[in-house]
Each structure stands twice: as structure tokens, then as C-alpha cells.
Amino acid sequence: MRVTAAVLERPGEPLVLRDVDLGPPRPDEVLVRLSAVGICATDLEFAAFFEAPAVLGHEGAGVVEKVGDHVTSVAPGDHVALSFASCGRCRPCLTGTPGYCLRFDALNFSGRRPDGSSAVSMDGAEINAHFLGQSAFADHVVVPARAVVPVGKDVDLLLAGPFGCGFQTGAGGVLNVLRPAPGSSIAIFGAGSVGMASVIAAALSGCTTVAAVDLNAGRLATARSLGATHGVTGGETAAEELRAIAPDGFDYVLETTGRADVLRTAVESLAPLGHCGVIGVGPSEEMSLGWRSVLNGRTITGIIGGGAAPQVFVPELLRLHAAGRFPVQEIVRHFPFERIGDAIEATRSGAVAKAVLTF
Ligand SMILES: NC(=O)c1ccc[n+]([C@@H]2O[C@H](COP(=O)([O-])OP(=O)(O)OC[C@H]3O[C@@H](n4cnc5c(N)ncnc54)[C@H](O)[C@@H]3O)[C@@H](O)[C@H]2O)c1
Ligand SMILES: [Zn+2]
Ligand SMILES: [Zn+2]
Structure with a gap:
């Protein structure tokens, strides 16, 4: 045809x-x-x-x-x-x-x-x-x-x-993979469509500190309206701002920019035993991390498609959406x-x- x-x-x-x-x-x-x-x-x-x-x-x-x-x-x-x-x-x-x-x-x-x-x-x-x-x-x-x-x-x-794709990826990174405990802290790097879905999912999970990190001030404002408790401007000052928000480090971080420098900041922002999810693809082809930044019990997990079985997870998200919660x-x-x-x-x-x- x-x-x-x-x-x-x-x-x-x-x-x-x-x-x-x-x-x-x-x-x-x-x-x-x-x-x-x-x-x-x-x-x-x-x-x-x-x-x-x-x-x-x-x-x-x-x-x-x-x-x-x-x-x-x-x-x-x-x-x-x-x-x-x-x-x-x-x-x-x-x-x-x-x-x-x-x-x-x-x-x-x-x-x-x-x-x-x-x-x-x-x-x-x-x-x-x-x-x-x-x-x-x-x-x-x-x-x-x-x-x-x-x-x-x-x-x-x-x-x-x-x-x-985008919504399942962002929400699934949080709900299926990181599975944050209620009352925990999370920093989400990149507040595009994927990161925004992660912000909503983190709020749904009961995270009480949800920091969205982006270069785009408008996106940070939207992220706050969707459940982020903090909007952090990306770039050189991000690490310091994040330390002020979570002095002992974040329990969870999620990388959705695809940039090696951002991933490094994300991992370094973790608390000991914290868990980092990696979702972003490109522009960086390789990642480089300080050896000691991963020794203290931190976990890094790459994530495709939100770690989901789409026939199960997409209907779940659609039900949350219908209920006004996504x-x-x-x-x-x-x-x-x-x-x-x-x-x-x-x-x-x-x-x-x-x-x-x-x-
Ligand atoms: N792993 C997967 O299964 C999967 C699925 C879908 C999308 N993706 C990837 O996820 C990423 C995000 O997708 P999206 O649709 O949200 O893209 P997007 O471009 O809308 O979002 C990326 C955000 O990162 C921000 N950003 C760029 N540099 C930054 C920096 N230095 N510090 C902080 N923020 C910065 C941008 O301003 C933008 O808001 C893309 O790389 C995409 O290819 C992966
Ligand atoms: Zn996609
Ligand atoms: Zn197969």
C-alpha cells in the first residue's frame, strides 16, 4: 500500500x-x-x-x-x-x-x-x-x-x-530499576521527556528529596511543578549545589543526558551504597570515573527501555495517567x-x- x-x-x-x-x-x-x-x-x-x-x-x-x-x-x-x-x-x-x-x-x-x-x-x-x-x-x-x-x-x-519509549524509559528507570525507598533522596540529571517522567515517578515513589538538574531554566520550573523539590542548574556549579541539598550524598541518581562529565558528577553525588542509573545515549561514547568514586558500595546500572516488559508496564503507566498521578x-x-x-x-x-x- x-x-x-x-x-x-x-x-x-x-x-x-x-x-x-x-x-x-x-x-x-x-x-x-x-x-x-x-x-x-x-x-x-x-x-x-x-x-x-x-x-x-x-x-x-x-x-x-x-x-x-x-x-x-x-x-x-x-x-x-x-x-x-x-x-x-x-x-x-x-x-x-x-x-x-x-x-x-x-x-x-x-x-x-x-x-x-x-x-x-x-x-x-x-x-x-x-x-x-x-x-x-x-x-x-x-x-x-x-x-x-x-x-x-x-x-x-x-x-x-x-x-x-520516553515515558516508559524515565518512569521505569525509577520504578523498575532504582526502586527508591519512601523518604529517600534522588537526583535526576537531564529534565527532558525522560527525566521529567523520572521526576514524576520519584515523587510517586515517596522520595522526599527530588533534585532535577538541567541547563534549561524553563525545564527546571516544569520539573518542580511535576514533583521535583529542587531545581539545580547544570554545569560547573551543579556538584556544589547538590552537596548543599544532600550533604551525605543522594541515595539514588539517574543520568539522562548522555554526557560523560554529567555521569561523573552524578556518581560523585551519590551517598556510599548509592545506586546510579544510566539512561542517556550520546553524545559521549565513553565514560570515565574516579576509581575511588565507585569503591564505597556504589552501584551503576545501565538501563534500556526502563527495564520494563512493555505489555505489562505501559498499561500500568496509562492507569496512573488516567488517575491523574502521571x-x-x-x-x-x-x-x-x-x-x-x-x-x-x-x-x-x-x-x-x-x-x-x-x-
Ligand atoms: N536507554 C534508553 O532506553 C533510552 C530510551 C529513550 C531515550 N534515551 C536517551 O535518553 C536521553 C534523554 O532523552 P530525552 O528525550 O529526555 O532528551 P532531551 O534532550 O529532551 O533531554 C536531555 C536534557 O539534558 C539536558 N542537559 C544537557 N546537558 C546537560 C548538562 N551538562 N547538565 C544538565 N543537563 C543537561 C538538556 O537541557 C535536556 O533537557 C537521550 O540521550 C536519549 O537518547 C535512552
Ligand atoms: Zn526513544
Ligand atoms: Zn530476546
């Missing part, structure tokens, strides 16, 4: 709206008509170097149009949010942590299905797609059934997409799909924490 997609024609260049061909779903795949798709920082990072032409986008939500012969988890007409792909057969998948699937990179970042094919063709040739299981910068997508999360018909499909709508701004360039610019500049494109 002919669909409209925002195509990365050359790495680093703006996405271009193009008519492309979308093949039918394979036996284990689902065709979804998208209502909306969020923009995640990871899309922008991959747009700088991903092998083009390609379709990015991985926070889709919409309505199932068709399912492959082996799919029993959803049916046409079901409302769904989309998440990442996983094999379902390896040890991490079987133990409920598909974000650590042994085939995660091949299934999510190769641009192809495992057999080397792509569901998306342009000008008669297959192009890279299946990005994070989706390639949802398009009005329709073909996704593996394991990436599909059924949601109730009462769920707002214009808001559900980012639950499959108010992520406060950081969302909608743009029509045709204005994807403006939405990306607003994301890059920091003006909007979570841009969501509507179809």
Missing part, C-alpha cells in the same frame, strides 16, 4: 515527506494506522548517522488494521501503543526484561527484518526501516506483534505513543505530521520536551 513517510534521505539533513510503499504484515506482524507518534531524542541522534534512505520514529500509537496469520494478541480495530522489538526466545526476554534481548541491536537498529528484508520501499527499492521495531514517522507501520501493546479504547491515542500531558505539544520539521526544531532547541505528531 502507498503511505506517507518522513524519509531521512541523507544523514544530518531534514526529513522529507515522501510517498513510499509499505508491504503487507508477515505472519508475526501487525499493520497499524497511526493516530500519532512522539519524537524521542534517540530519533534525532540516529538521524545524524543512520544509513539512508531510512524511516525513523518509534513512539507510535494507533489502530490495528490487519494482523498476520500467527498473531493472536491483537485484532483489527484494537487500539495500541508501540514499543521496541525483541526476540521473545532468549534468556532476558524469557525472564521479563526484553530491553536486554540478545538480538536487541539486530532487531531494532539494523534497519531490516532478521531475514534482511524491509517492509518499506521507495522508488522500487527496499529502504531501511523497522527502527526500534517501528519506523513510525509514517501514517501506517508494519511492526512485530511483540512490539505491540494493546491499550483500552478510553486511552488517548494522541498521548499514548511516548509511553512506549501527568505527562503537561510536557507534550502536538504538531500536525506535515510540520515534522518544526517539531524537530522545537525539540532540538529545548522549547518542547515531548513533541507529538498527529496524523
